[in-house]
Amino acid sequence: MNMTLIKSIKDLPAEENLFPGTPTCAGCGGLLALRHCLKALGKKTVIVNAAGCFTLLSVYPFTPFQNSWLYTAMACAPAGAQGIRDALDILIKKRRLDPKEDLKVMVLTGDGVAYDIGLASTSGALHRNLDFYYICSDNEAYGNTGFQSSGATPFASRTGTTPVGKTSVAGSILPKKNLFEIWRSHNPPYLATISPSHPVDLINKFTKAETYKGPKLFINLSPCPAGWSTDPAHSARLAKLAVDTGIWSLKEAIYGDVRHTVIPRKFKPVEAYLKEQGRFAHLFKPVRQEDVIRKIQEMVDQYWNGIQKKDFIPA
C-alpha cells in the first residue's frame, strides 16, 4: 500500500480546518480529536452532524470549519450522509458537477447517538456499504443535556440518571456497550478507536482509512471536564491515562481483522484513572468501595488477557 505514515507529533499536518473560538467547554477532549481528524480529512469534506454538543459548533451565521456542514437531527445523520453521497455521485455521473468538486462525507456524533438512538440508521449505512467517515465523540454519557446515562456509560459512573444514592452505591450498574464490536459485525473496511492523547496514531489511522471505499469508522474517547468533573487542563492527560490503564484500547479492524495499535508496556492500575474524576468519586469517598474498583480492574484485565502480542503493530 502506498501511503506515508508519520512517526512523531512534529509530522502532524500543519493544515487547520477547525478554528478556535467555539462554544465547546474548556478542555473538550472531543474537540481536540476533531481538530486532528479534520487535519487528516482536509477541507474537501462535508460534515453531517447529529444532535449533540457539536451541534453548537455551527450557530448561524458562524461556523468554525473550513468545511461544509449539515445538521440533520438526532437519529439520522448516517441517512443524511447517504443522501449527500448519492447526490454527489449522481451529479458527477450525469456531468452536472465537476469531479474536482467532489467531497468526502463525514458523520459527526456523540455517543448517545452512536450507541443508542442512531444505531439503526448507522447499521443501515454500514449494510449499504456507504462510502463515508463516522466520528463518534464518546464522552460516555449524554453530555449536551448535562450528563445522563447512555449506552456508552461505563459501569460505576455517576450520571444524572444513574445517581449515587442509598439504594445505588455504585452509580451506573450496566457495563458500557461494545460499539466497536457492534460496528465490526457489519464488516466495514476500516474501523478504529482513537484518542486525543495519541494524535500520531490518530493521523495514521485516517491515512490508512483513506485507502478504502466504504464505511470508515472512528470512536474517540473524549474526556469531558463538565461531565466527568475533571480539571479542563487535565483532559489530554486523562485521555492518556485511559490508554495507559488499558481502559481505552487503541485498535483498528480492517475488514473485521483486529490489531491493537498501542499496547502499554506496563499497565497502570485503573484506580489511577478513576480517582481523578468526580464521576467516580463515590468509589473512594466517603468509604472506599474496594469491590467495585476491583471489578473494574478485573474487566480491564480480562479484556487484555484475551489479546495476544501478535495483535500489536508498532505505529
Add this chain to the structure above:
Amino acid sequence: MARTREMLTGNTSVAWGVRLAEVDYVPTYPITPQTEIIETLAKWIYDGVMDARCVSLDSEHSMITAAGAASATGVRVFTATSSQGLLYGFEMLYTVAGWRVPFVMVNVSRGLSSPITLEPDHNDILAARDSGFLQIHCETCQEALDSILMAYRLAEDERVLLPIFVNMDGFHLSFTREPVEIPDIDEVRRFLPPYQSNHAFFKASQPMAQGLAVIGGSSYSYFKYQMHLASMKALIVYQEVSEEFNKIFGRSYNTTEGYMTHDAEYILVMSNSFSTLGKAAIEKVRKKGMKAGLLRLRLLRPFPDADLKAILKGKKAVAVIDQNISVGKGGIWYSEIAGALYHEKNKPLLLSFIGGLGGKNISAQEFEFIFNAMIKAFNTGEIETPRLLYTEGEWREMERLKSIAGKTYNK
C-alpha cells in the same frame, strides 16, 4: 414518445409522473398501500429505462432525511410513504421543510393506529399540516400523475422552495385503475425544466453550512416566518403553473374545484377520492330539484382562502365532511373553513360532519341526511352539533362484533 392512454392504478400514475419528471434520486421504505409506487420506480431504474438511483433506507425517518439531504446537494428527489410511516418520519418533515429543499413526497392516506387499519382517512396527512410542506390532494389517477409534474414546478420555483406533498387515498385510489393519459416527454420537458439548485448545494469550491442552529427567538422567528411567506407566495405561483399546465396538456386544476357550485344554494365540502361519491350524491339530489354543489379541496397548504370564499359566499348552507377527526375538537377542515369565512359579511351557515374514517363508506342515505340537515338549518337558523356519519346497519353490525368479543350491551 407521444401521448398515450393506459389503464393505470393511482400508484402507477404517480410513478409515471415521477418518471416523466426525470427525477434523479428515490430513497425508499415500503408501507401499504404505497409500496407499488416504489416497486414500479425501482423496476424502471434497475431496467435502465429511468436514469435515476434508488436506495432502500432503514426507516421512513432515514428515508426523509436522505431525501432532504440529497435535495440539499442539488438533485431532484422523490419519495413516498403512508400513515404510520409518515408519523415515524415526522420529526424530519419539519426539519427538511426548514432546509427549504423542494422535493416531492407522495402520501397515500391510511387511517392511523390505534386501532391499526389499512383503509384511508386523512389524519395522517393532516398531522403534517403545519410542517412547511405544501399539500395537493387528488381525486383521480390522472390528477395524481399531473399533480406530480405541477408539484415540482411549484416547489422548485425560487419564490417558493419548499417541499410538497401530493396526497391520494389508499386503496380507493392507490389500487383503482382508471384511464390515464400519459403525457409526452417533450411536452413535460417544456413544462418542467431541469432542477438547478442555486440556493442549496455541496461542492468543494464553495463550502456551505446548511441546517445550522440558531440561538434566540429573533433568528428563529425570522426563518420560520420566511417559510410562511414563501408558502403564501405559492398561491400566486400556483395560478401561473396551473395556467401553463392547462396550455400544454389541456387539463386544468384550480386550488379548489367547484362542482355544480355556480348556481348552488347548498354546498358539500369534501376532499380526495370520496369527493366522487359526493359528486354522485349532488347529481342525484339535483334531479330532485335541490340546488346543491360540491367544493373539493385540492390545494390545502397554502390554504386558498380567497378561492374558497369566492365559491362559498352567499350560499344558504355549507356542510363540511371531514374525513378526519381532531380528537377533542372535531373536524379539522371545518375549523379552517370557519376561520376563512369569519370576516365574510354574506357568510353561509356552516355544518360539520365526520365521515369516512378508516375508509368507512359514505352511503346515499348519509348524503341525503346531510342535505336535509342543511335545509333544516337554513329554515330554522339553528346549527346542530357536529355529527359522525354512521348508519343504523353499521351500528347493529358493531353491536354484533362487540357481543362476539364478549362485550354485552349495557343499558
